[in-house]
Amino acid sequence: MRPTFAMAVAVAGVLATLAAATPATATDHQVKMLNRGAAGMMVFEPAYLAVQPGDTVTFLPTDKGHNAEAIAGMLPDGTDGFKGGMNKEITVAFETQGIYGYKCAPHYAMGMVGVIKVGDGGTNADAAAKTRHPGKAKKVMAALLGEAGNPVAALPK
Numbered sequence: 001m002r003p004t005f006a007m008a009v010a011v012a013g014v015l016a017t018l019a020a021a022t023p024a025t026a027t028d029h030q031v032k033m034l035n036r037g038a039a040g041m042m043v044f045e046p047a048y049l050a051v052q053p054g055d056t057v058t059f060l061p062t063d064k065g066h067n068a069e070a071i072a073g074m075l076p077d078g079t080d081g082f083k084g085g086m087n088k089e090i091t092v093a094f095e096t097q098g099i100y101g102y103k104c105a106p107h108y109a110m111g112m113v114g115v116i117k118v119g120d121g122g123t124n125a126d127a128a129a130k131t132r133h134p135g136k137a138k139k140v141m142a143a144l145l146g147e148a149g150n151p152v153a154a155l156p157k
């Protein structure tokens with residue numbers, strides 16, 4: 001018996017249902033730590049990421065002399081920060097929705113910071129936007145929070 005059009009439609013419907021029922025697999029995103037990137041000297045690349053809960057981000061010591069660590073005040077309530085060692089690759093799992101800010105400790109004031117938005121951004125955007133930063137990090141962080149859809153009220157002059 002030749003398959004009928006109705007059968008083909010029924011099979012397609014079952015496949016679509018299976019696809020919808022299967023949880024999305026976690027994705028690992030990669031961020032390079034660079035002496036020079038598209039945005040200038042001492043940067044994370046990409047410095048802004050939007051990920052889904054359950055995804056991981058791996059920070060790669062592509063160039064030497066950098067680390068990746070969470071910025072106090074830029075974490076959703078109830079989450080632990082993370083702190084990678086100098087010249088060390090670190091993979092961080094992001095389970096809780098929210099805005100996460102991070103820095104390279106030696107180059108914080110040079111603007112080596114990044115933002116990861118998990119899910120819909122959660123409820124800590126205001127707290128994250130009020131966090132103070134040294135030097136060039138003020139301006140870079142304001143731009144990254146803008147990319148996350150949470151522009152700070154006034155860009156630092």
Ligand SMILES: [Cu+2]
Nearest residue numbers: 066104107112
């Ligand atoms: Cu650095």
